[in-house]
Amino acid sequence: MNLPALSITVPRVPVGDGFKAGVDFLKDNLAWLFDIIGTIIEVCVEFLGVTLSEPSATQLFVAASVVVAVGLWLRGHRYSATIPFAVWIAVWAAEAYGGATTAMLSQLDPVLFTWAQSLFGEEARFVYPQLLPAIPLFLALAVLSFTMTRDPRQRRLAIYVICGLAAFIALHFIVGVQLSLLVTMLFVLVAWLIAGTGLAIFSLLGFLLIISMGLFDDAMSTLALIIVATAVAVAIALPLGVLAAYNDRVSNVLKPVLDFMQTLPAFVYLLPAISFFSVGEVPGVIATVIFAMPPGVRLTELGIRQVDKELVEAGEAFGAPDSQILRNIQLPLALSTIMAGINQVIMLSLSMVVIAGMVGASGLGNQVYTGIAQAQIPIGFEGGIGVVILAIYLDRLTGAVTRFSPAAKAQRAAASR
Amino acid sequence: MPPLLVGRRVLRGRTTEEGTVPAVRADKLYKVFGKRANKAVELLGDGRHRDEIKQLDVTAAVIDVNFDVKAGEIFVVMGLSGSGKSTLIRMLNGLLEPTAGTVEIEGTQITGLPPAELRRLRSQKISMVFQHFALFPHRTVLENAAYGLEVRGVPREERLVKAKESLGLVGLDGWEDHLPTQLSGGMQQRVGLARALAADTDIILMDEAFSALDPLIRRDMQSQLLELQATLGKTIVFITHDLNEAMRLGDRICVLRDGRVAQIGTAEEILNDPANDYVAQFVEDVDRTRVLTASSVMEPPIPVIDPSHGPRAALRTMRENQTVSAFVVRRNRQLVGAVREGAIGEAVRNGVKELDGLVDGDIERVHPDTAVADLFHQAAESPYPLAVVDGDGRLVGVIPRVTLLAALAPIGSGDDTGNGAGGGEVAADGEGDSSVKGADEGGATAAASDAPAAEDTDSAAARASDGPPEADTAEEGSER
Incomplete structure (x- = not known):
């Protein structure tokens, strides 16, 4: 028997062209939006990279102020924590957009500053206009820490920060120790405070290795890229996760979208990202955010759904509105799961650094990519080792932060009963 | 209801x-x-x-x-x-x-x-x-x-x-x-x-x-x-x-x-x-x-004897009611104590005219809200029925031992316990009424106001008596 050949023509669906058309449409109509997003991300990454690798005295003072202010905020002194910053921002803006501080200073009697000049002597060049508002900011917060609260923890915090800042400034600006070593010491300190001795020793050795490979600046710009990408991803993932936890329909729609984001090969959306933002840090961050965000959403949703229904009901039974139930009951109890999600986001971000490096982001990824492109095994391997050290450091650190979550505390309390 | x-x-x-x-x-x-x-x-x-x-x-x-x-x-x-x-x-x-x-x-x-x-x-x-x-x-x-x-x-x-x-x-x-x-x-x-x-x-x-x-x-x-x-x-x-x-x-x-x-x-x-x-x-x-309280199982306090009466009158009251003991209660229903037939009979034979020295004041008194479970010990110790006394010392009811046992029997179980349960029911109905009245009048004279109604029934004496349980059930049984 001779069957006729049966062939059914499946019409060609223009998927790729449709995608291209969509990208073009967005590019034509929303170019301004992408410009703004791109600029913000770029500024953030660069600023953070520079701050981490070569912090200026101003940045150190501001960073120290932030630490003290967070302490004040957490202990309930919200105005004390925010007002100095508001004043500082106003002064800083006035200086940046018109040199107000410089103008004001130049009108003052120079005698007022001669003491500083004589104190610093040759190093008087470290006293510059941007620094001047930052010093009173820090001093104000330090004083407030002692006057506003009787909490000894806040005072201790302030004393530690003052000592640390003084030591840092003295070691660098007077003794002349390189910034990379001092920043490493900061990382070690953070590791010791949050995760304990083990991670402190590891981070000391790890970062020293990075310095010895001459990759410190690259590592810092990678770290900056990861921090920014993680911040963006978490900022999007948290509300989405909460929404999905509250609404089954949102959850059902989000699931395939998240799968899509995670499994679509990165290169596919790297191209449109480049066409939106051109090469550099930004498409790297965007690609990282797309790839790394899904676990953040998923674990946030899971964490909130896992909170005991009876607890939520208790909140409702006492008449608490949904927003309060979310803030006071669900989020605190979901925190350890959410932190696990953030940890995953960071880890996935790190796995994207090489791809980010390919599209022009500086840092360890770029180093690895250079190694690949030039078939130079040592260069690529050293970059890779740098990524691994960063990964282990960040993973252990975020894992340790989970210990401080309220639910984890409750569990420990139950275990010690 | x-x-x-x-x-x-x-x-x-x-x-x-x-x-x-x-x-x-x-x-x-x-x-x-x-x-x-x-x-x-x-x-x-x-x-x-x-x-x-x-x-x-x-x-x-x-x-x-x-x-x-x-x-x-x-x-x-x-x-x-x-x-x-x-x-x-x-x-x-x-x-x-x-x-x-x-x-x-x-x-x-x-x-x-x-x-x-x-x-x-x-x-x-x-x-x-x-x-x-x-x-x-x-x-x-x-x-x-x-x-x-x-x-x-x-x-x-x-x-x-x-x-x-x-x-x-x-x-x-x-x-x-x-x-x-x-x-x-x-x-x-x-x-x-x-x-x-x-x-x-x-x-x-x-x-x-x-x-x-x-x-x-x-x-x-x-x-x-x-x-x-x-x-x-x-x-x-x-x-x-x-x-x-x-x-x-x-x-x-x-x-x-x-x-x-x-x-x-x-x-x-x-x-x-x-x-x-x-x-x-x-x-x-x-x-x-x-669950059941003393007030829900107690029975009307009959007979009661006025302390001003002499032993002879007391003995007659007890004989009329076929009991071996009775509570002595003042006109305002304040409980004074209890007397036993044996002691009174002897006193009458000896020509004693006053009841005073014969009243046993040391008797078990329980509050109407006491759970039945807490009554057993007292009931076992006392030679008299338990006296249910309200907060003001007034006698509102009595609980003979047999009533206590009857209260334990579930409703509608076999014939042998049915009588006892019946007694319990009567008592409980009385308590229902007394609760209402109690709410109206301050919970004072519930049992007192019930007493005349209960007196009409022939079995009242038997139920109030402290006699052996067999006699009790026999009498009530014969009534049916």
């Missing part, structure tokens, strides 16, 4: 005024889960059983429930799992919207209230205690207890002071800074109770609040709840599947079966006058001695 039966605790002096707005009112309340709920309500309203409407693919949890909870009473909703009691309690504070019918809280209809209003009402009028405690594990005991006030927006200092007070009330002083997980189950539920008390609402819903606790701790908590209730006078709606718990706590009990109300009444009513076989079966296993 009398139209209004106030619970036994009302007799202790708390007044429940008739005509005031009920604290909680459920009016033709239905909750049906499923798409065709309204159709189901219609069918159920026509009296169909919930299994008959299975084809509608709905679950009828609560069907046509009506009740009023009076301010200051403990209203127990009792039912087995699946009887709809949890659904019912969640409709009372608006956590669940009824499919049909309405809920009123202190006269405000909460069904259909906008969410914000409903939340406000919850935070100010109704708090809740949960089966599995539902304490926030990330907050200290103190912060947990302060939660209700926090929601209401009370400043931190003030609410912590109030929370500390209510933790003191439940006996958790010194545990304020612990986390709930560090506490034992019983203590955790105390925190749950303190949280509800601190919220300072008039109404507290308790959803199987003690069911997750060990039996011993459960008893403790029940006692504590009763104590607190006596001083605070909250309105409590208590859900349980444990009949003994219901009987112990409830001023009134609502028995739910398959979503419908099987019976609403006091513990004694449900025990002695079950509305149907289901309830009867249910109460079969209950420990009656813990």
Whole structure:
């Protein structure tokens, strides 16, 4: 028997062209939006990279102020924590957009500053206009820490920060120790405070290795890229996760979208990202955010759904509105799961650094990519080792932060009963 | 059944005024889960059983429930799992919207209230205690207890002071800074109770609040709840599947079966006058001695002897009534003591004219609210029937040993115990009346006013006697 050949023509669906058309449409109509997003991300990454690798005295003072202010905020002194910053921002803006501080200073009697000049002597060049508002900011917060609260923890915090800042400034600006070593010491300190001795020793050795490979600046710009990408991803993932936890329909729609984001090969959306933002840090961050965000959403949703229904009901039974139930009951109890999600986001971000490096982001990824492109095994391997050290450091650190979550505390309390 | 039966605790002096707005009112309340709920309500309203409407693919949890909870009473909703009691309690504070019918809280209809209003009402009028405690594990005991006030927006200092007070009330002083997980189950539920008390609402819903606790701790908590209730006078709606718990706590009990109300009444009513076989079966296993009180089993004090009468008159009274002992009671019903036939007879033979030296003043007296379980020891020790004496020292009833035994027999069991149970029933009916009168007149002369009516029956003497049980049952049996 001779069957006729049966062939059914499946019409060609223009998927790729449709995608291209969509990208073009967005590019034509929303170019301004992408410009703004791109600029913000770029500024953030660069600023953070520079701050981490070569912090200026101003940045150190501001960073120290932030630490003290967070302490004040957490202990309930919200105005004390925010007002100095508001004043500082106003002064800083006035200086940046018109040199107000410089103008004001130049009108003052120079005698007022001669003491500083004589104190610093040759190093008087470290006293510059941007620094001047930052010093009173820090001093104000330090004083407030002692006057506003009787909490000894806040005072201790302030004393530690003052000592640390003084030591840092003295070691660098007077003794002349390189910034990379001092920043490493900061990382070690953070590791010791949050995760304990083990991670402190590891981070000391790890970062020293990075310095010895001459990759410190690259590592810092990678770290900056990861921090920014993680911040963006978490900022999007948290509300989405909460929404999905509250609404089954949102959850059902989000699931395939998240799968899509995670499994679509990165290169596919790297191209449109480049066409939106051109090469550099930004498409790297965007690609990282797309790839790394899904676990953040998923674990946030899971964490909130896992909170005991009876607890939520208790909140409702006492008449608490949904927003309060979310803030006071669900989020605190979901925190350890959410932190696990953030940890995953960071880890996935790190796995994207090489791809980010390919599209022009500086840092360890770029180093690895250079190694690949030039078939130079040592260069690529050293970059890779740098990524691994960063990964282990960040993973252990975020894992340790989970210990401080309220639910984890409750569990420990139950275990010690 | 009398139209209004106030619970036994009302007799202790708390007044429940008739005509005031009920604290909680459920009016033709239905909750049906499923798409065709309204159709189901219609069918159920026509009296169909919930299994008959299975084809509608709905679950009828609560069907046509009506009740009023009076301010200051403990209203127990009792039912087995699946009887709809949890659904019912969640409709009372608006956590669940009824499919049909309405809920009123202190006269405000909460069904259909906008969410914000409903939340406000919850935070100010109704708090809740949960089966599995539902304490926030990330907050200290103190912060947990302060939660209700926090929601209401009370400043931190003030609410912590109030929370500390209510933790003191439940006996958790010194545990304020612990986390709930560090506490034992019983203590955790105390925190749950303190949280509800601190919220300072008039109404507290308790959803199987003690069911997750060990039996011993459960008893403790029940006692504590009763104590607190006596001083605070909250309105409590208590859900349980444990009949003994219901009987112990409830001023009134609502028995739910398959979503419908099987019976609403006091513990004694449900025990002695079950509305149907289901309830009867249910109460079969209950420990009656813990539910029934002295006042519900006691009998009219006949005969009584006036102290001014001489021994001869006393002897005649006892012989007329065929008893071997009698209580000596003044004209205002103050109990003086008891006399025995033997001693009086001897006195009469010896020509004693005064009763004074013959009265045995050292007799066992019990309060009308004493549980029957606590009477046995005293009854065994005493040569006389137990004298039931109210707070003012007036004799309101007597409990012969045989009555005590009869009270133990379940209703409607075999012939050999049937007589005794009959006696118990008579006594319980008397108590029903006396409760009403007690509420009207201050709970003083209940038994006294009943006494003439009981005297009419021939068996009254036998029941009041302290003779051997055989004689008693024989006499009553012959009457039938």
